[in-house]
Amino acid sequence: MTSDAKTPEEYISEVPxxxxxxxxxxxxxxxxxxxxxxxxxxxxxxxxxxxxxxxYPPGYHVNPQLPLPFLSIASQKNNLALxxxxxxxxxxxxxxWVAEYKNRVSSKLDMGKSCIRFKKPELxxxxxxxxxxxxxxxxxxxxxYENKIKNNRKK
Numbered sequence: 001m002t003s004d005a006k007t008p009e010e011y012i013s014e015v016p017x018x019x020x021x022x023x024x025x026x027x028x029x030x031x032x033x034x035x036x037x038x039x040x041x042x043x044x045x046x047x048x049x050x051x052x053x054x055x056y057p058p059g060y061h062v063n064p065q066l067p068l069p070f071l072s073i074a075s076q077k078n079n080l081a082l083x084x085x086x087x088x089x090x091x092x093x094x095x096x097w098v099a100e101y102k103n104r105v106s107s108k109l110d111m112g113k114s115c116i117r118f119k120k121p122e123l124x125x126x127x128x129x130x131x132x133x134x135x136x137x138x139x140x141x142x143x144x145y146e147n148k149i150k151n152n153r154k155k
Contacts, residue, residue, distance in 0.1 A: 002045025002074075011047055015075040022080055022121035026073050026129070033130035037138035038070060046074040046083070051138050061150045070141050071133070079110070079117040082129065086136045088114040089148045097132055104128055 005011035012023050027047060031040065039052045043066075050067035053059055060066045072083040087094045101109045105125045110117040118124045136144075 003042075004045070005042060007042065008040060008047045011042065019075050019080060019121055022118075022124060023073070023075060025126055026080065026082070026124065029126045029130045030071065030073065030133050033133040034071070035134065035137045039067070041067075043067075043069055043072060046072040048072040051142060055138055056142050068142070068145060070136075076117070079119045080121050080124065081118070082116045083114050084116065084132065085114050085149075086141060086144060087111075087116075087132075089144050090136075093132075093135060096135075100128055100131070101125065 003011050003014055005014060008027060012020060012027070015023050030049060034049055037051065037055055038049045040047065040049055042048065043050060048069055049071040050069050052067050056068050058064060058068075060068050070085055072081075074081045074083070087097055098109065098111075105123065105128070107120065107123045110119065
């Protein structure tokens with residue numbers, strides 16, 4: 001669900017009633033575990049967590065007027081989704097996530113390049129997501145972004 005909501009609270013108010021507790025808990029988990037410097041805002045019609053221009057003036061190479069995106073959460077048609085750009089850009093982080101998910105969660109991992117889908121919100125591994133959020137600092141993300149994404153994109 002992409003939304004025209006102006007705030008995370010407004011976005012969550014639009015989420016189907018049965019998903020609201022999970023969206024609240026997902027947001028709370030991220031806010032409690034994301035390293036200092038990331039900022040929460042609406043981004044691409046989802047709740048996003050970005051590196052603000054004050055910390056990374058060049059912004060996002062796709063649109064430099066936007067801050068550098070890192071993480072987003074959304075209520076999609078068939079799932080709740082967590083978009084973590086670092087998982088796609090950092091093979092070690094990806095491998096850690098896949099292994100830890102398999103070791104700790106009984107459900108099968110449903111994942112794309114940077115999208116993790118939860119079709120059964122009651123099975124969301126909030127503690128593991130908290131650990132994932134805490135693993136990448138703003139400085140780490142900027143370095144990964146510059147070295148593996150921005151400077152290596154097709155011209």
